[in-house]
Amino acid sequence: MEFTFSAEQRQIRDTVASFVDEEVVPRAAEIDATDEFPADLVSEMADLGLMGMPFPVEYGGAGLDYHSYVLGLAEIARGSGGLGTVVAAHTSLAGTTIYEFGDGPQKEKYLTSLAAGDDIGAFALSEAESGSDVSSMSTTAERDGDGYVVNGGKLWISNGSVADTVVLFAKTDPDAGRDGISAFVVRPDADEGFVVEGTEEKLGDKGCPTAELRFDDMWLPERRLLGEEGEGFVQALQTLNGGRITIAARSVGIARAALDEATSYAKEREQFDRPIADFQAIQHKLADMDTKARAAELLMHEAADLKMRDESFVKEAAQAKLYASEIAREVANEGIQIHGGYGYTKDFPAERFYRDAKLSEIYEGTSEVLRNTIAQRLLDE
Numbered sequence: 001m002e003f004t005f006s007a008e009q010r011q012i013r014d015t016v017a018s019f020v021d022e023e024v025v026p027r028a029a030e031i032d033a034t035d036e037f038p039a040d041l042v043s044e045m046a047d048l049g050l051m052g053m054p055f056p057v058e059y060g061g062a063g064l065d066y067h068s069y070v071l072g073l074a075e076i077a078r079g080s081g082g083l084g085t086v087v088a089a090h091t092s093l094a095g096t097t098i099y100e101f102g103d104g105p106q107k108e109k110y111l112t113s114l115a116a117g118d119d120i121g122a123f124a125l126s127e128a129e130s131g132s133d134v135s136s137m138s139t140t141a142e143r144d145g146d147g148y149v150v151n152g153g154k155l156w157i158s159n160g161s162v163a164d165t166v167v168l169f170a171k172t173d174p175d176a177g178r179d180g181i182s183a184f185v186v187r188p189d190a191d192e193g194f195v196v197e198g199t200e201e202k203l204g205d206k207g208c209p210t211a212e213l214r215f216d217d218m219w220l221p222e223r224r225l226l227g228e229e230g231e232g233f234v235q236a237l238q239t240l241n242g243g244r245i246t247i248a249a250r251s252v253g254i255a256r257a258a259l260d261e262a263t264s265y266a267k268e269r270e271q272f273d274r275p276i277a278d279f280q281a282i283q284h285k286l287a288d289m290d291t292k293a294r295a296a297e298l299l300m301h302e303a304a305d306l307k308m309r310d311e312s313f314v315k316e317a318a319q320a321k322l323y324a325s326e327i328a329r330e331v332a333n334e335g336i337q338i339h340g341g342y343g344y345t346k347d348f349p350a351e352r353f354y355r356d357a358k359l360s361e362i363y364e365g366t367s368e369v370l371r372n373t374i375a376q377r378l379l380d381e
């Protein structure tokens with residue numbers, strides 16, 4: 001068992017960290033305030049290969065192993081939680097579904113542009129009445145000659161209003177429950193009937209548009225079906241299992257940002273004629289924050305390791321995401337506490353870390369649903 005990164009993994013982490021410190025951190029407050037998709041930053045990230053980190057070079061990706069990918073993603077989220085979601089939804093969800101389940105021509109046509117960052121991807125699974133219970137979705141894709149007619153709507157779709165390629169889940173057999181769900185590639189610019197209803201106003205995760213989508217008699221040719229009809233539920237779950245490791249990474253990045261900020265503040269802020277870092281109460285908070293962040297990192301890398309070895313990682317990915325997202329919120333909360341009154345204001349980024357951290361406990365499997373998954377696996381073992 002090795003706990004050391006390779007020279008290449010360290011180099012990737014350091015390269016992304018430098019980019020984030022120079023380009024993302026100085027922009028993070030502005031992204032948070034305006035809630036605008038930072039297209040220029042995303043284009044710079046594409047030039048660095050950060051929009052296709054885990055995909056093979058032959059499909060326009062950077063060909064990185066999963067450890068390197070999560071290290072890179074954690075660094076991006078350290079700079080901006082919203083940007084972390086932009087990359088995670090684009091890569092771990094949209095790109096990965098096409099990579100894992102698309103045929104040769106589909107990968108050539110859609111994945112290559114996604115991995116190069118020329119196109120932005122979104123993954124449209126959730127609906128107003130169907131969140132944790134995926135099989136209750138009501139969007140339908142009805143057979144129509146050599147294609148399908150799609151009707152329905154999706155809610156809370158990250159990147160949904162800026163996406164060039166959307167992986168969409170719809171029922172091709174509404175009476176078959178989870179076995180009636182299929183996945184399709186949608187091209188919003190070309191597919192008539194694709195409507196962006198609007199975007200959500202959110203607590204945090206600013207800069208990543210969270211869109212409501214509607215499909216009005218949207219016709220899709222048969223060649224847009226990913227895999228076979230009825231395989232969508234399993235494809236979605238498998239994709240989300242891997243995605244959870246990257247939401248753990250997003251959480252680790254936010255926790256690190258909160259800890260770094262709190263540590264430097266504690267050294268500078270003086271009360272009772274001494275830096276507050278001299279007080280043991282503050283030292284213990286910092287010690288707990290660092291310990292939790294390190295434990296979350298280890299769970300994240302263990303899940304990444306299992307995935308890379310093609311071993312079962314469902315329980316470990318759920319545990320990594322569950323733990324990392326909960327400690328990110330706790331660490332960010334202590335970060336605010338260490339800042340005292342300033343922590344509750346927008347003068348410091350401590351409150352942004354808290355708002356950004358909270359989301360990780362909700363999407364790609366809520367903490368409650370992840371505990372169900374972990375318990376089921378434990379009881380089955």
Ligand SMILES: Cc1cc2nc3c(=O)[nH]c(=O)nc-3n(C[C@H](O)[C@H](O)[C@H](O)COP(=O)(O)OP(=O)(O)OC[C@H]3O[C@@H](n4cnc5c(N)ncnc54)[C@H](O)[C@@H]3O)c2cc1C
Nearest residue numbers: 123124125126131132156157158210362363364366368369
């Ligand atoms: C900012 C943001 C971005 C998102 N991005 C995407 C995206 O890109 N693509 C996408 O498809 N979706 C996306 N989502 C949707 C997200 O995945 C869902 O919100 C999430 O799965 C929970 O579904 P729900 O909101 O309907 O909550 P519900 O499923 O209604 O759950 C409500 C509460 O009940 C609990 N609960 C539900 N079922 C159980 C159970 N069986 N056991 C115990 N407790 C349970 C939940 O844990 C939760 O506490 C996003 C959401 C947000 C907020």
